[in-house]
Amino acid sequence: MLVAANVFAAEVSADFSAANKLYAEGKFADAASAYEKILQSGAQSPALLFNDANAEFKAGHLGKAIAAYRRAAQLSPRDAELRANLAFVRNQMAGATVRERFWQNWLGTLTLNEGAMLTAVLFWLTAALLIARQIRPALVPKLKSVTRLLVVLTFFSGAVLAVQAANHFLSATAVVTADNVTARSGPFDDAQTVFTVRDGAELSVLDQRDGWVQVANGTGKSGWLPAKLVEVLPGA
DSSP: OHHHHHHHHHHHHHHHHHHHHHHHTTOHHHHHHHHHHHHHTTOOOHHHHHHHHHHHHHTTOHHHHHHHHHHHHHHSTTOHHHHHHHHHHHHTOOSOOOOOOHHHHHHTTSOHHHHHHHHHHHHHHHHHHHHHHHHOGGGHHHHHHHHHHHHHHHHHHHHHHHHHHHHHHHOEEEEEOSSSEEEESSSSTTSOEEEEEOTTOEEEEEEEETTEEEEEOTTSOEEEEEGGGEEEEEOO
């Protein structure tokens, strides 16, 4: 198993270098395809997604670039260059779209794993202090303020983690990856046209059914888009 893992890592490294070479040569569409092939193999990292997003943008694919930047941001939420590139590409998109609210951006400064780890550390520190107070009653006056602070921080961190998990698992965003996509009133080709969305539009996902995704745009309208023309991402 270790040998297989090492071979896979070596193959990914070689493919990544080859894709980077295509990008450096200005073959952006080919580079994007090469990065996508690596991602489809199961490999994933902020650097891989970041380079894929850059290549997609240079190739003129705004939606695919935005989706890759957002996926990279979920793995590396405090990367300033990544955030700047995402904002720049978003500014190129015309038409109705949905943006994260302030509280979603604030929650996104930590990954879900980091939030869970922080909450766990605070919980066990609090538990250790409570145990120490039981074993050594003389320490109670000295540890009172610290214990109270840790209890408050633990509850606050747990509440933030719960909201973060709910936002991640219970909400989703559809990024449109083609231009002038028609949103219809129902999940079938002959349904009435409701609105049209541009490449790169980010829309709230309401439902998914039989190869269709029901979305809502920034103006409050809702409609169904073919699933093959969007990339569905979890909440921030």
